Amino acid sequence: SAVISQKPSRDICQRGTSLTIQCQVDSQVTMMFWYRQQPGQSLTLIATANQGSEATYESGFVIDKFPISRPNLTFSTLTVSNMSPEDSSIYLCSVRGRGHSYEQYFGPGTRLTVT
Amino acid sequence: DAKTTQPPSMDCAEGRAANLPCNHSTISGNEYVYWYRQIHSQGPQYIIHGLKNNETNEMASLIITEDRKSSTLILPHATLRDTAVYYCIVRSQGGSEKLVFGKGTKLTVNP
Numbered sequence: 760s761a762v763i764s765q766k767p768s769r770d771i772c773q774r775g776t777s778l779t780i781q782c783q784v785d786s787q788v789t790m791m792f793w794y795r796q797q798p799g800q801s802l803t804l805i806a807t808a809n810q811g812s813e814a815t816y817e818s819g820f821v822i823d824k825f826p827i828s829r830p831n832l833t834f835s836t837l838t839v840s841n842m843s844p845e846d847s848s849i850y851l852c853s854v855r856g857r858g859h860s861y862e863q864y865f866g867p868g869t870r871l872t873v874t
Numbered sequence: 875d876a877k878t879t880q881p882p883s884m885d886c887a888e889g890r891a892a893n894l895p896c897n898h899s900t901i902s903g904n905e906y907v908y909w910y911r912q913i914h915s916q917g918p919q920y921i922i923h924g925l926k927n928n929e930t931n932e933m934a935s936l937i938i939t940e941d942r943k944s945s946t947l948i949l950p951h952a953t954l955r956d957t958a959v960y961y962c963i964v965r966s967q968g969g970s971e972k973l974v975f976g977k978g979t980k981l982t983v984n985p
Contacts, residue, residue: 763917790971801961801975802918817972851917855971862908863973865917 761786761854763866771872772842779838780869782852787832789855792863793825796849805850808835842873877901878962880979886956888985892949896962899943904966907938908973909947911958918961918975921947952983 762785772778782791793805805825806814814827828836839846853865879897886892898907908923922929922936924945929936935948949956961978 760920792971792973801977802973803975804972807971853917853973856920861906861965861971862920862923863918863971864920868915868917870915 760856761788761864763852763854763864765852765866765869767869768867769870771874774843774873776842777838777840778842778871779836780850782835782837782866784833784854786857789832791829791835792853793827793837794851794853796851796868798847802851805837839871844873847871847873877964877974878976880962880976882977883980883982885982885984886952888954888983889951892952892956892981892983894947894960894979894981895944896947897944898962898964901942901964902966905964906966907936907945908963908965909934909936910961910963912961913958954983954985957981957983
C-alpha cells in the first residue's frame with residue numbers, strides 16, 4: 760500500500776478565488792489521480808497525472824479550471840480556479856498500488872467549501 | 875456510467891456476517907471485480923478484487939458466481955467500524971486506470 764497525505768485537509772474560500780491542493784506520497788509512483796466527491800455523491804475522476812507529461816482530463820473537466828502539476832514521482836497539486844459554490848466538494852488524490860493488481864490507494868481528501 | 879448495481883443500503887448486526895451483493899451482468903472477460911469502502915469523511919479504502927475465483931484476504935472474502943454476472947463481498951464478523959459505503963467496481967487491468975464509482979451500498983452495523 761501507499762501512504763498519502765493531502766494539504767489542506769479543509770478550507771473555506773470565497774468565490775472567485777483559487778485554491779491549490781497538495782498530494783504527497785511516501786513512495787515513487789507513476790500514476791496519480793484526482794477525484795471529486797460532491798456533497799452526498801459518489802466519486803468522479805477529474806484527471807490522471809503522469810510525471811513528465813500533461814495531465815489527462817475526463818469529460819466535463821478542463822485544464823483552465825483544474826490545472827494540475829506533477830513535478831516529481833511523489834508529489835502533485837490540483838488547483839481549483841475561479842471558484843464558485845458549485846465547487847464545494849471533497850477533492851481526493853489516489854495512486855496505483857505497486858503490485859500488479861492495479862488497486863488504488865486514496866488520500867484522506869480535502870474538504871472545500873466555497874462561500 | 876457505472877457497470878454495477880448494488881442495493882442502496884443494508885443493515886447488519888455486530889458480530890454477524892455482512893453479505894453485500896453486486897450485479898455486474900455486462901462484465902467482460904478481461905474485467906476484474908474490485909471492492910472499495912468509504913468510511914465517513916475518509917478517502918476510499920481498497921478491500922479486495924477478483925477475476926473469477928473466490929478470493930479471501932484479512933479484510934473480507936469475495937465470492938464471484940460461475941457466470942461472473944454477480945458477486946458478494948463477505949465481511950465475516952462485522953464490527954461497528956465496518957459501517958461505511960461499499961463500492962463494487964468492474965474494470966480491466968492494463969487498460970484505463972479509471973475507477974468508475976457507482977452509488978454503492980451504505981452498510982450500517984448495529985450494536
